[in-house]
Amino acid sequence: MPLDMTEGKKIAPGAKTLGRVFLSLILWMGTFAIAARVLRHHPTNLWTRVGCVLMAVLGFLSWPASVAKLIRMLGEFERRIQLVALAIAFFVDVLFIFTVNMLQLAGFIDWISIQTILLVMFCTWFAAMLGTSWYYR
Amino acid sequence: MKNRLRVLRAEQNWSQAELGMRVGVTRQAINSIETGKYDPGLPLAMKIARAFGHKVDDIFELEESD
Numbered sequence: 538m539p540l541d542m543t544e545g546k547k548i549a550p551g552a553k554t555l556g557r558v559f560l561s562l563i564l565w566m567g568t569f570a571i572a573a574r575v576l577r578h579h580p581t582n583l584w585t586r587v588g589c590v591l592m593a594v595l596g597f598l599s600w601p602a603s604v605a606k607l608i609r610m611l612g613e614f615e616r617r618i619q620l621v622a623l624a625i626a627f628f629v630d631v632l633f634i635f636t637v638n639m640l641q642l643a644g645f646i647d648w649i650s651i652q653t654i655l656l657v658m659f660c661t662w663f664a665a666m667l668g669t670s671w672y673y674r
Numbered sequence: 675m676k677n678r679l680r681v682l683r684a685e686q687n688w689s690q691a692e693l694g695m696r697v698g699v700t701r702q703a704i705n706s707i708e709t710g711k712y713d714p715g716l717p718l719a720m721k722i723a724r725a726f727g728h729k730v731d732d733i734f735e736l737e738e739s740d
Contacts, residue, residue: 612699613714613717613718614699614700614703614706614718615700617712670702672711674702
């Protein structure tokens, strides 16, 4: 008989929390798409511009909150994997942004969009999760 | 940190998955502890000790480098 299955329940994060992460990602992308679409037309109204910025930023906030909640739900070992992956991804991203900045300053490359940087950040995070899971397999 | 997990598990004839189920973690977690890649926190160490009917420091031992 298992001594304590509480930890076991924590390993498999609830579908509800996973769904919340997915919805918050949709919310972030949705608010960003709407705000970017409006701002692309260069609205002159100050409050329209402020509203767009606020909508996009507030739309983003629910996503890290839901990811943090998901990580807190995991067991201690899985939580360690996620935190190590985040730490690795952070330093790889800093290296990437710093290198891009230096290459731009040196005139080797043109301007890089924030969307490209975000995409690279997501990819490094995913790769770091895979790599960390492989190391602790 | 050194541990006697593999030996104790072999004595009980438990697989890593079985021990993991008993203490509520994955097989990967047990394997990482056995190979020294991961030192468990106190609650998990206590659950493992309880599963084997030992004290925590009968199973886990600090090394000079710790």
